């Protein structure tokens with residue numbers, strides 16, 4: 001049996017007539033950049049999240065950058081985040097001229113270890129960017145408490161967490177600003193690039209709307225230099241078709257995760273843990289396993305594609321060498337980076353494929369010693 005890591009054709013087949021109609025509408029109207037389809041999606045997404053404003057952008061990276069810039073974060077400032085994320089989280093901090101400060105992670109949720117944040121705050125710190133990794137929120141309440149006490153903004157990187165919840169509230173709507181990516185393989189994905197910022201703060205929303213479109217207040221009148229970070233009309237139309245299906249898709253991901261968990265129980269593999277404060281939407285299903293690279297190779301021989309999220313933490317990347325971090329600075333993050341393995345996870349994967357993947361893992365890991373992850 002062949003099991004791809006992600007297969008978008010399942011959802012695209014299901015929605016084909018609606019997606020084609022959406023394409024046709026945009027072609028007919030010629031509204032290729034921003035326009036009514038993008039506005040419609042912004043309204044629907046804000047309603048879905050129960051937040052005042054959603055601003056559609058070109059990507060999640062653009063969302064993070066504009067969120068920080070609108071907050072006034074700039075050269076000489078520091079922003080606290082984590083190193084076990086896609087590089088875009090840190091790039092957005094660098095792009096506004098600030099310095100990423102990496103803190104270690106919680107070994108169970110793999111999200112920011114809030115207990116380590118306070119000691120990382122210096123007088124230069126302006127903001128904290130928790131990442132809701134793999135579809136699960138960071139522990140936001142204690143983080144917000146620290147942020148408020150120090151006058152720092154909280155920008156949620158919810159690029160992997162569409163529809164996830166923290167204590168009943170949607171990911172992205174708890175802090176000052178939430179940032180989303182609609183990269184095609186996300187829980188809510190465009191057919192191309194896409195992103196959004198959400199906020200309850202009208203002034204931040206106004207600034208972000210201007211920044212995404214060259215600071216333009218009216219045609220050829222610019223309040224300040226901005227960017228071309230606009231969403232395309234086609235992506236707005238496609239996202240409006242897909243958004244009503246997001247909750248069902250997330251439910252399906254949760255059911256698949258439960259099935260994986262049931263089949264892997266008692267094995268050497270450490271499954272993901274849903275934290276009591278939230279609702280996980282399993283953008284990725286990531287386990288810990290000993291001898292990861294060998295297991296990955298064996299699974300490939302069984303026709304099973306897997307992923308690594310992420311094999312080399314950002315503080316050890318060449319791109320961030322100038323920050324001066326060394327191996328050993330973030331021990332939990334570094335240790336799990338060598339053990340994490342992302343299994344196939346997408347709506348339409350099916351219980352049979354989960355059974356096949358789980359059986360292969362059990363076979364391949366049988367000879368390994370029990371997982372030691374929890375003893376970090």
Ligand SMILES: Cc1ncc(COP(=O)(O)O)c(C=O)c1O
Nearest residue numbers: 059060061086088089159181183
């Ligand atoms: C955690 C995280 N942050 C930021 C991004 C950047 O989003 P985009 O690829 O839309 O720029 C991604 C997407 O891959 C992500 O997973």
